Amino acid sequence: MYPYYGLSEAEYQLMKLFWEKNTALQFHEILSYCNDELHLNWAATTAQTYLGRLIMKGVLETDGKRYRKSYKARLSEQDLSQKYAKQVVDESFGGSIKNLLASLTGGTKLTKDDVAELKQILDDSLSDPSDEHS
Numbered sequence: 024m025y026p027y028y029g030l031s032e033a034e035y036q037l038m039k040l041f042w043e044k045n046t047a048l049q050f051h052e053i054l055s056y057c058n059d060e061l062h063l064n065w066a067a068t069t070a071q072t073y074l075g076r077l078i079m080k081g082v083l084e085t086d087g088k089r090y091r092k093s094y095k096a097r098l099s100e101q102d103l104s105q106k107y108a109k110q111v112v113d114e115s116f117g118g119s120i121k122n123l124l125a126s127l128t129g130g131t132k133l134t135k136d137d138v139a140e141l142k143q144i145l146d147d148s149l150s151d152p153s154d155e156h157s
Contacts, residue, residue, distance in 0.1 A: 028100075028107040034077055036061055038103075041083065041096035049093055050074075 027035035040056050041048065054070045057063045065073075074094060077083035084097040098106065116122040124141070133141075 028103045033073060037073055037077065038082060042100050047093040047095040053094065
């Protein structure tokens with residue numbers, strides 16, 4: 024498992040460009056970033072392979088134009104981190120936040136401030152029962 028929300032390090036570095044620019048980018052701009060900023064010395068085909076992987080993973084999208092194609096982030100970094108965290112909770116803790124918290128705090132004493140902060144986070148995430156029937 025990668026420490027980059029399920030992306031490889033190179034994929035994550037590419038996505039950082041899209042998140043920082045927050046606009047659609049042309050292929051030549053992406054290749055220039057990879058080689059001039061990141062010093063990866065990638066051939067165009069290598070960059071295209073990585074872009075294709077990011078599209079398949081659902082984090083990047085393209086306008087689909089054959090030539091002059093542009094690419095942009097489909098998910099923000101925050102959206103991707105939440106999606107990845109949910110996947111980890113689902114796969115490792117049976118979808119249970121309670122089991123995750125028990126695992127994280129096992130053997131560790133929490134301060135009153137820690138507990139208060141966790142309570143506030145949980146209170147903020149409570150769903151209103153009247154919303155469920157709407």
